Amino acid sequence: MALIELRGVSKVYEQPEGAVHALKDVNLEIERSDVYGIIGMSGAGKSTLVRCLNFLERPTEGEILIDGKNLATLSEKELRKQRSETGMIFQHFNLLMQKNVISNVCFPLRLLKVNKKEAEKRAMELLDLVGLSDKEKAYPAQLSGGQKQRVAIARALASSPKILLCDEATSALDPQTTESILQLLKQINKDLGITVVIITHQMSVVQEACNKVAIIENGQVAESGEVEKIFNAPKSKAGRRLIYGDESKVIREIENAPELHAKKKIRIVYSKNSAFEPVIADMILHFQTPVNILHAETRNVGGIAKGEMILGLPENRHIQVDMEYYLRERGLEIQEVEEDV
Amino acid sequence: MFDQQTITMLLEGIRDTVYMTLISTLVGYILGLPMGVILAVTDKDGIRPNRAVYRILDVISNIIRSVPFLILLIVLIPFTRFVVGKSYGSTATIVPLVISAAPYIGRLVESSLKEVDKGVIEAARSMGASDLDIILRVMLVEARTSLITGATIALGTILGYSAMAGTVGGGGLGDIAVRYGYYRYQTDIMVVTVLLIIILFQIFQTTGMKIAKKVEKRK
Numbered sequence: 001m002a003l004i005e006l007r008g009v010s011k012v013y014e015q016p017e018g019a020v021h022a023l024k025d026v027n028l029e030i031e032r033s034d035v036y037g038i039i040g041m042s043g044a045g046k047s048t049l050v051r052c053l054n055f056l057e058r059p060t061e062g063e064i065l066i067d068g069k070n071l072a073t074l075s076e077k078e079l080r081k082q083r084s085e086t087g088m089i090f091q092h093f094n095l096l097m098q099k100n101v102i103s104n105v106c107f108p109l110r111l112l113k114v115n116k117k118e119a120e121k122r123a124m125e126l127l128d129l130v131g132l133s134d135k136e137k138a139y140p141a142q143l144s145g146g147q148k149q150r151v152a153i154a155r156a157l158a159s160s161p162k163i164l165l166c167d168e169a170t171s172a173l174d175p176q177t178t179e180s181i182l183q184l185l186k187q188i189n190k191d192l193g194i195t196v197v198i199i200t201h202q203m204s205v206v207q208e209a210c211n212k213v214a215i216i217e218n219g220q221v222a223e224s225g226e227v228e229k230i231f232n233a234p235k236s237k238a239g240r241r242l243i244y245g246d247e248s249k250v251i252r253e254i255e256n257a258p259e260l261h262a263k264k265k266i267r268i269v270y271s272k273n274s275a276f277e278p279v280i281a282d283m284i285l286h287f288q289t290p291v292n293i294l295h296a297e298t299r300n301v302g303g304i305a306k307g308e309m310i311l312g313l314p315e316n317r318h319i320q321v322d323m324e325y326y327l328r329e330r331g332l333e334i335q336e337v338e339e340d341v
Numbered sequence: 342m343f344d345q346q347t348i349t350m351l352l353e354g355i356r357d358t359v360y361m362t363l364i365s366t367l368v369g370y371i372l373g374l375p376m377g378v379i380l381a382v383t384d385k386d387g388i389r390p391n392r393a394v395y396r397i398l399d400v401i402s403n404i405i406r407s408v409p410f411l412i413l414l415i416v417l418i419p420f421t422r423f424v425v426g427k428s429y430g431s432t433a434t435i436v437p438l439v440i441s442a443a444p445y446i447g448r449l450v451e452s453s454l455k456e457v458d459k460g461v462i463e464a465a466r467s468m469g470a471s472d473l474d475i476i477l478r479v480m481l482v483e484a485r486t487s488l489i490t491g492a493t494i495a496l497g498t499i500l501g502y503s504a505m506a507g508t509v510g511g512g513g514l515g516d517i518a519v520r521y522g523y524y525r526y527q528t529d530i531m532v533v534t535v536l537l538i539i540i541l542f543q544i545f546q547t548t549g550m551k552i553a554k555k556v557e558k559r560k
Binding site for chain 2: 081086092107
């Protein structure tokens with residue numbers, strides 16, 4: 001049984017200008033110990049989605065099950081208990097600015113009526129875990145963004161949650177700090193076995209930290225699954241746009257340049273080692289026929305070089321078929337490129 | 342320059358003014374603080390919106406604040422007599438001062454609490470905080486600098502009102518200023534009382550701002 005399960009979740013905001021459908025029939029399963037990325041453009045509904053997971057937002061329709069427990073059936077008191085078992089961190093950290101670091105980390109424990117001494121002992125352990133044991137007496141205003149997020153993570157972990165929700169937790173940080181926070185989240189996932197849900201609009205965050213991903217567009221799940229699979233061959237338009245950038249622009253550029261016109265265009269997605277072998281060059285030598293490279297890009301997905309290339313094939317139909325066969329044989333994925341990508 | 346009797350009178354005036362101002366502010370907060378909390382909590386973007394409760398307090402507060410203090414002072418004479426047994430003197434003045442100050446303080450508290458970052462409240466909520474936890478452990482704590490600044494403003498305003506109450510026999514420095522300065526043309530006494538009021542105001546203001554600065558940890 002999945003740890004987090006969403007069944008047909010919809011959320012509608014009634015506004016004077018009319019109803020806004022923030023989420024439409026979302027179905028997701030997040031397994032124990034996943035680092036699950038939820039990615040989408042701003043306004044796609046991902047923040048609403050993550051707030052449904054601890055019922056900060058109540059879905060208009062559908063069910064949310066945590067560990068098999070339907071959140072809608074909980075009393076106010078049970079819901080508060082459930083929330084204390086789900087940590088959450090935010091884009092703007094949301095620390096208590098008038099309280100020092102250790103009081104911030106103690107805060108959730110004090111809510112649970114843990115006595116002060118015990119709470120402080122636990123808080124010190126957590127500050128040690130996030131690498132801030134020397135900052136216990138500092139106030140948030142004296143810390144950098146990355147340090148504030150570390151305090152927020154320590155605070156979120158104080159009540160020993162099973163789940164950690166991260167709402168754009170790295171969006172206000174610079175790339176190096178983002179990297180170190182993601183490392184910390186991965187370490188927490190691995191060492192403490194906490195399931196992490198990461199909401200982001202940055203592809204690099206998903207690449208860096210997640211094993212699974214759901215792509216959200218217009219309040220719906222466009223596609224979901226293992227990060228590597230989706231990055232290799234995104235099936236949805238939203239997925240392709242997020243992974244390859246705005247491809248329609250590339251296609252349009254190709255169409256607008258007569259010298260690049262080719263009857264048949266294919267997209268090759270490299271995987272594993274093929275990026276390091278001169279497959280295309282070998283193919284040209286093999287067939288003694290040139291192909292036109294219309295567009296190419298390589299990126300590093302979780303340490304593996306991956307990329308895509310759009311080739312214009314020669315007009316001879318037989319050579320086209322043979323070339324496609326040749327490439328498939330060498331472990332490349334091939335998709336035909338249509339105009340409306 | 343003044344005889345012993347006048348000096349004693351001025352010292353008693355200071356004592357009465359400080360007494361009225363501090364007690365009125367204190368009692369004003371006992372009524373106004375909960376009122377401000379309820380206003381902030383029940384407003385439409387508060388943590389527990391409640392239109393009816395908000396409207397009722399809103400209307401009460403606006404009615405009282407729209408009556409000029411001098412008129413309120415006179416209108417309340419029967420009520421004051423009922424509460425303290427007489428309608429003149431410094432203790433009697435506390436009654437209209439409190440009634441006038443409470444809704445004003447309520448508004449000050451409301452606006453301080455509304456400055457608290459919604460994100461911090463949401464974070465507390467995500468940790469399982471109840472509404473009461475959020476009010477006591479988040480809103481009142483995070484807003485403390487602004488609350489103390491507000492209290493300083495309230496104290497200064499109440500000091501001014503207490504002097505105004507002097508015109509109807511309210512006691513304190515205002516009373517002395519009116520009786521000697523206005524009715525008896527003893528300008529020297531009036532000038533001294535005005536100076537004393539200014540000094541008191543400065544002391545309240547400086548002390549309040551010092552405390553506010555001390556509890557400010559946001560920078």
